């Protein structure tokens with residue numbers, strides 16, 4: 179485990195709306211060490227997407243600071259990769275051309291052949307070989323999300339920020355993609371921040387799970403997962419994982435302003 | 444292109460012509476009421492050189508006006524698409540301008556620049572056709588989902604890069620939809636001006652001379668020629684759309 183890669187220091191943010199300021203984040207602090215996978219869960223509308231936009235430098239916080247790699251974030255950086263709930267693939271480009279897109283911005287001088295090789299390598303890693311020339315509309319939702327993940331990491335970002343990337347997928351496809359995520363991480367390590375609504379997903383994928391409180395959000399609870407790096411889905415049925423899921427569920431209930439469930443432990 | 448694709452519309456056209464001929468023949472209409480297709484060919488032949496010359500004039504003026512409309516409309520659409528303030532400022536003005544029936548603008552322009560026939564005609568074709576282009580581009584740009592922008596913005600891409608790589612191609616289907624409307628409008632504009640202006644040129648003028656000399660078959664022949672040109676212009680746009688925005692076309696299932 180390396181030094182801190184993502185550092186969020188006392189971030190407070192409010193949106194200006196027609197009915198006045200809407201406080202969304204309140205003195206939120208969070209540290210993700212290099213190489214770690216951090217999952218963030220919290221009640222709906224508590225400010226998770228806002229957090230990702232602040233880390234990516236797409237917005238500036240009202241107060242507090244965001245640091246990446248020991249540098250203060252004030253604007254977007256080329257070393258970030260992003261994936262969203264909606265795969266947002268460009269319909270006029272083939273899958274391969276979609277994956278190459280970030281390279282056109284980040285590495286304009288990279289030879290075409292190398293770009294293609296890089297994209298093909300990733301696509302085959304997520305099981306999309308043979309689909310390079312297809313249009314996004316010819317792929318299933320799960321396949322599109324795989325392509326979107328490839329695009330997010332094609333330029334070897336330091337940080338991968340994902341905002342509910344598996345949220346719209348059915349349960350089986352989702353579990354497949356968790357496995358894909360794992361495989362990708364084994365092949366090329368990256369630091370990740372994953373927003374999710376799925377507690378099992380957070381426990382399976384992450385090294386630590388941060389529970390945010392209700393809006394305005396602050397870090398309410400941090401769970402160190404401590405499962406071995408090389409996991410399979412079976413781990414979720416082991417008692418220690420089940421215990422963790424219970425703890426997280428109680429924390430979510432607290433965040434939602436409800437009492438933890440009786441008899442849960 | 445399959446035989447079917449050519450044959451079906453061709454047969455339909457022949458059927459319509461035959462019905463038209465029959466109708467005129469059965470009703471015994473004289474030429475000044477309704478010319479029949481068999482009268483048209485002599486009219487075409489008699490004025491064949493004029494048809495070519497004037498047809499060309501109508502064509503290039505329409506295309507010139509439309510090109511101006513594309514440049515101006517896309518520029519205006521970009522300004523309105525990217526800036527909320529500009530959109531709020533310009534939209535009512537544009538709607539107001541578009542609400543004015545263009546037939547009333549034609550004589551005004553004709554009087555404003557007397558004798559500048561080419562310019563007047565191109566100007567009216569432009570004025571009448573830039574509106575749908577500007578609106579479609581501005582709507583296309585302003586409704587671009589923020590996530591599309593964010594994939595590139597999060598990498599530090601400039602606004603211009605985002606425009607070229609995302610916003611522009613994403614707006615192309617809407618743009619071509621509007622261009623199909625605009626090409627028809629520009630064509631109408633050209634003809635309005637050609638008909639109204641004295642001593643003009645172009646097919647509109649030929650139509651007017653037909654009217655003055657009570658040469659009804661000539662008037663109908665001009666109508667057919669105009670329809671033909673209109674079809675050609677429209678399908679040129681469809682062809683360009685296939686090339687540049689063909690991805691937006693879904694396979695029929």
Ligand SMILES: Nc1ncnc2c1ncn2[C@@H]1O[C@H](COP(=O)(O)OP(=O)(O)OP(=O)(O)O)[C@@H](O)[C@H]1O
Pocket residue numbers: 193194195200202221222223224225226227228229393
């Ligand atoms: N651009 C904006 N302007 C004004 N208010 C906004 C804006 N974006 C988000 N909000 C508000 O801020 C709050 C937090 O939004 P955010 O999208 O960060 O929540 P979230 O935790 O990602 O929600 P979800 O779990 O549903 O995705 C919400 O109440 C939302 O209505």
Ligand SMILES: [Mg+2]
Pocket residue numbers: 226227228341
């Ligand atoms: Mg969200």
